[in-house]
Structure formats: structure tokens, C-alpha cells
Amino acid sequence: MPLRYSHHNGERMRILVVGSGGREHALAWKLSQEAEVVVSPGNALSRRVFASLGPFNEEVVVSGGFDLVVVGPEDPLIDGLADRLRAQGVAVFGPGAAGAQLEGSKAFSKEMMARSGVRTAAHRTFTEFEPALAYGLAQLEQGEGLAVKASGNALGKGVILCRTPDELQDALHGMMVERVLGTAADEVVIEQMLRGYELSLMTLVGDHNMVSLPIARDYKRALDGDRGPNTGGMGTFSTPDWPEAGVLGQVEADLVAPMIAQLQRDGIPFRGTLFTGVMMQDGVPYCLEYNVRFGDPETQSFVRRLGKGFAAALLAAAAGDPIPPIETLDHAVVSVVLASEGYPGAYSKGHPIQIGDLPEGVEVFGAGIGARDGGLVTNGGRVLAVSAVAPTLADARARAYAATESVDFEGKTLRTDIAAN
Ligand SMILES: Nc1ncnc2c1ncn2[C@@H]1O[C@H](COP(=O)(O)OP(=O)(O)O)[C@@H](O)[C@H]1O
Ligand SMILES: [Mg+2]
Numbered sequence: 087m088p089l090r091y092s093h094h095n096g097e098r099m100r101i102l103v104v105g106s107g108g109r110e111h112a113l114a115w116k117l118s119q120e121a122e123v124v125v126s127p128g129n130a131l132s133r134r135v136f137a138s139l140g141p142f143n144e145e146v147v148v149s150g151g152f153d154l155v156v157v158g159p160e161d162p163l164i165d166g167l168a169d170r171l172r173a174q175g176v177a178v179f180g181p182g183a184a185g186a187q188l189e190g191s192k193a194f195s196k197e198m199m200a201r202s203g204v205r206t207a208a209h210r211t212f213t214e215f216e217p218a219l220a221y222g223l224a225q226l227e228q229g230e231g232l233a234v235k236a237s238g239n240a241l242g243k244g245v246i247l248c249r250t251p252d253e254l255q256d257a258l259h260g261m262m263v264e265r266v267l268g269t270a271a272d273e274v275v276i277e278q279m280l281r282g283y284e285l286s287l288m289t290l291v292g293d294h295n296m297v298s299l300p301i302a303r304d305y306k307r308a309l310d311g312d313r314g315p316n317t318g319g320m321g322t323f324s325t326p327d328w329p330e331a332g333v334l335g336q337v338e339a340d341l342v343a344p345m346i347a348q349l350q351r352d353g354i355p356f357r358g359t360l361f362t363g364v365m366m367q368d369g370v371p372y373c374l375e376y377n378v379r380f381g382d383p384e385t386q387s388f389v390r391r392l393g394k395g396f397a398a399a400l401l402a403a404a405a406g407d408p409i410p411p412i413e414t415l416d417h418a419v420v421s422v423v424l425a426s427e428g429y430p431g432a433y434s435k436g437h438p439i440q441i442g443d444l445p446e447g448v449e450v451f452g453a454g455i456g457a458r459d460g461g462l463v464t465n466g467g468r469v470l471a472v473s474a475v476a477p478t479l480a481d482a483r484a485r486a487y488a489a490t491e492s493v494d495f496e497g498k499t500l501r502t503d504i505a506a507n
Contacts, residue, residue: 108386114136292407
């Protein structure tokens with residue numbers, strides 16, 4: 087069926103943003119500068135600003151007559167939501183199930199990297215504990231350590247870095263024998279540990295071209311100094327001064343363009359975001375992983391570095407048209423996540439949230455937020471992010487941290503070193 091592409095010049099575009107997190111709130115915030123935005127379901131804070139379709143329902147989405155549907159999270163994409171909506175004539179930003187396997191299966195993703203010549207850590211994939219252990223023990227002799235990765239979607243808990251035989255044995259035993267991650271570890275990838283700095287590059291991909299967004303740096307660990315367990319992300323920054331000139335072009339040429347070409351050769355359509363997780367080792371980019379949607383909390387930062395043209399770019403990608411360039415802004419952004427005490431482990435919910443006066447240049451993007459008695463209450467591990475812009479990274483950081491003082495709830499927890507080094 088041909089795409090319904092009803093947007094005409096002069097008419098205000100109507101966009102539905104699917105999802106409830108901080109990423110989706112930030113997307114809605116940016117898109118609303120150029121379009122009418124509806125969220126489904128959104129969170130209690132984003133629903134104060136945007137109309138909501140209520141709980142996500144495919145039939146309601148199809149009958150809503152939106153010019154564009156932007157799918158935020160990976161799970162529905164892996165599950166084929168974009169295919170189903172497209173089959174009913176809806177213009178969707180987000181890949182179908184086949185393309186989403188780049189995120190849904192690390193084993194598939196590694197195979198695609200090998201076939202397209204994308205540089206990544208030396209690795210092998212296993213389904214049995216004994217051969218995995220034998221390979222891992224031999225590989226441990228060759229380098230500094232290993233990353234053991236559950237192939238399936240393990241909600242950010244599927245990667246264990248190992249430096250000793252005991253750590254390796256525990257990681258493999260947990261995933262493959264005790265099966266603590268369930269079917270997510272039916273296949274396990276073992277790879278050499280890389281060393282360097284990480285960056286997140288998000289690239290809009292359409293049928294004809296790609297357009298990369300401003301690079302962001304993500305802070306994944308729970309505690310200052312990159313200690314503690316991995317989380318969904320505790321903060322991000324984006325600035326034109328980082329990373330050094332040339333890195334973007336290098337990552338696009340080495341890790342992004344070859345994968346897009348491989349998808350095309352394999353006949354896998356991809357209209358959405360290709361998120362490349364990169365480790366820069368000795369000036370050379372390695373692909374850690376691909377995701378198939380915008381990063382959270384990278385989005386809370388990159389949207390604030392965009393000027394005009396984001397809505398038109400997403401619409402063009404979704405419609406199969408050439409993606410036009412997007413204006414970018416030369417200031418710095420720092421986003422700091424306020425989490426519930428205990429996250430990413432167990433935490434309590436339902437604590438009232440107060441948001442006071444915010445410094446200039448600050449936006450608040452809600453995530454795990456619910457409503458009670460007309461007020462806002464905590465309803466998740468990552469509660470919200472404050473995002474500040476300023477001419478320099480140091481100023482944006484100072485503003486963001488000043489803003490964290492204007493937000494209060496019981497158990498408020500944050501990293502104090504986002505964008506500090
Ligand atoms: N080969 C590797 N060498 C060093 N660190 C790694 C390696 N692979 C993953 N990591 C670390 O683990 C984190 C999570 O790995 P990733 O592949 O991005 O999985 P996911 O995001 O699905 O949990 C990365 O951001 C990185 O910090
Ligand atoms: Mg990752």
C-alpha cells in the first residue's frame with residue numbers, strides 16, 4: 087500500500103511520538119517547534135504540555151491520521167510495530183523488524199559488521215557453556231580482558247567486563263547455566279576488551295541518504311568516576327568542541343556508511359535512526375554496538391543543539407524521500423539525570439516531585455513520572471533530566487547542576503561529574 091503522505095505546504099504537520107521516557111519527551115519538545123505533537127502514552131510531565139492519545143493502541147494510531155509517527159523505544163521496533171503501521175499506510179520513523187535485529191540480536195549485529203567490513207572487537211558467538219569458556223580462557227591470555235554479552239535484549243544488564251578467569255567463568259555460568267537473563271542469553275558473544283573513549287553517534291537513515299546528528303557522550307555507570315553498575319544512562323553532553331575534528335567523518339566512513347550499504351545489499355529497508363556506539367582506541371573507531379532508535383539520555387542533549395529542520399528530516403526519512411540537512415547550533419548542552427535512590431537496583435516510587443524556578447536555558451524532560459492529586463510523583467528509576475545550554479561546556483554544566491537544586495523529591499540521586507572531564 088502506498089504511504090499516506092498528506093502533509094502539504096502551509097498546513098501544520100501532525101506528529102505522534104510513541105513512548106513514555108525522557109527521550110520521547112525531548113523529541114516531542116523539539117518537534118513541537120515545527121509541528122503539532124501528540125504523545126502516546128507520554129509521562130505525567132510531558133502530558134502537561136502535549137495532548138496524549140492515552141495508552142498506546144495500534145488501531146487508535148492508524149485512525150489518528152498523523153502525518154508522521156515517531157517510535158521512541160526499541161522493543162516495539164524489534165516486535166515489528168513499524169512494519170504493521172506501514173502496512174496500513176502510516177508514515178513511520180523507525181525501522182521494521184528486520185532492520186531492528188541490529189539491536190535485537192548482538193550475534194546478528196556482529197555478523198553484519200563482519201560482512202560489511204565494519205571494525206569491531208575480535209569476537210565469537212556461542213550457545214553452549216563449555217566451548218564458550220574454553221574460547222574465553224584462551225582469549226584472556228591474548229589481551230587485557232573480555233566483554234561477555236548476552237545477544238538478546240537484556241535492558242542494559244547484558245554486558246559483563248571480565249579481566250580474570252574467575253570473572254569470566256562467573257559471567258558465562260550466570261548467563262548460560264543459571265540463565266539469569268533468560269532467553270536474552272540463548273546466544274552469548276565473547277569479545278576482546280577495547281580501551282579508549284566512547285561516543286554515541288546517531289544518524290538519520292532514509293532510502294537515499296543519511297544525516298548525522300551532533301555527537302553526544304553518555305555516562306552509563308551509576309556512580310561518579312564511572313564506578314558502580316551500568317544504568318540506562320545518568321547524563322550526557324554535546325558540544326561542537328568534542329570530539330576533535332575529523333572523528334565524525336571517520337566514524338561515518340568506517341562504521342556507519344558500510345552498514346547502511348550492507349542493509350541495502352541485503353534488501354533490508356531502514357528508515358529510522360542508526361545509533362552507533364563507538365570506542366575510539368588510539369585514534370581508530372571501533373563499533374561496540376548498533377541501536378536502532380535515538381539514545382536516552384543522548385536525545386535530551388542533542389535536540390538542544392538542533393535548529394530548524396528536524397521534523398522535516400524525520401518526515402522525509404519516513405516517506406522515503408531524500409533527508410534534508412538540519413540546522414545545528416554551536417552552543418554546548420549538558421543533561422543530568424535525577425534518579426530514584428537505589429536505581430538501577432530496587433527503589434521506591436510515589437514520592438512527590440517539586441520543580442521550582444529554573445535557570446535560563448534549562449529544560450526539564452520527564453521520564454519515570456506519574457500524577458497523583460494534581461501533582462507529580464516519582465514512578466521509575468530515572469525520574470527526569472535537566473538539560474542546560476550555554477556558550478561553553480563549563481557554563482552549561484554549571485547551569486545544569488544549578489537546575490538540579492530546583493528539583494526535589496525523596497531519594498533524589500544524581501552523578502556529580504557529568505561533563506566534568
Ligand atoms: N569490547 C568492549 N571493550 C570495552 N568495553 C566494552 C566492550 N563492549 C562493551 N563495552 C562496555 O559495555 C557497555 C555496554 O555494551 P554495549 O555493547 O553498548 O551493550 P548494551 O548497551 O546493549 O548494554 C559499553 O557502553 C561499553 O562501556
Ligand atoms: Mg550500549
